[in-house]
Amino acid sequence: MKVLVLVIKLRASWVHSLKEKRMILLSITKRLKNKYNVSVGEVGEQDTHKIIQIGISQVATSKDVLYASKEDIITFIEENCEAEIIDIEEEIIDF
Template identity: 40%
Template structure:
């Protein structure tokens, strides 16, 4: 079993309220869930309207496939153009 986890730190431009932030975060997390069948949530910076921290996890049986999907998730977030990616990190665990 292979488990991949990732975290993305985002800068939200022009966002002036937590309501606007939630709309963007919901859109990003929904796209990831629908496209990659991953578990996704906002995991930090909940009260700061200019930043968002999103975490996700995946399971599978092939490490290279999990690594590829993680890269695709990062690319999809970037391509959406809803926020600027400040930082990304990920880990892959094999059991």
């Protein structure tokens, strides 16, 4: 069993409140869960309204599947979210 762990940090410079940030976060997490069957949640920067930090995890039997999924997820976020990706941390864990 292999586990993909991604931490993606986004900058939304036009956001002026935590409420606006939550709306963006809710939208992107719902779409990622529905499209890629991943677990998604806010994992940091919870008190900063211009920075969104999300954690994404997925389980598969092959690293190749996880690498392909990782690229698809990053592309999806770039194309469907107005916020700019400023940092990506990734790890694939073997069990």
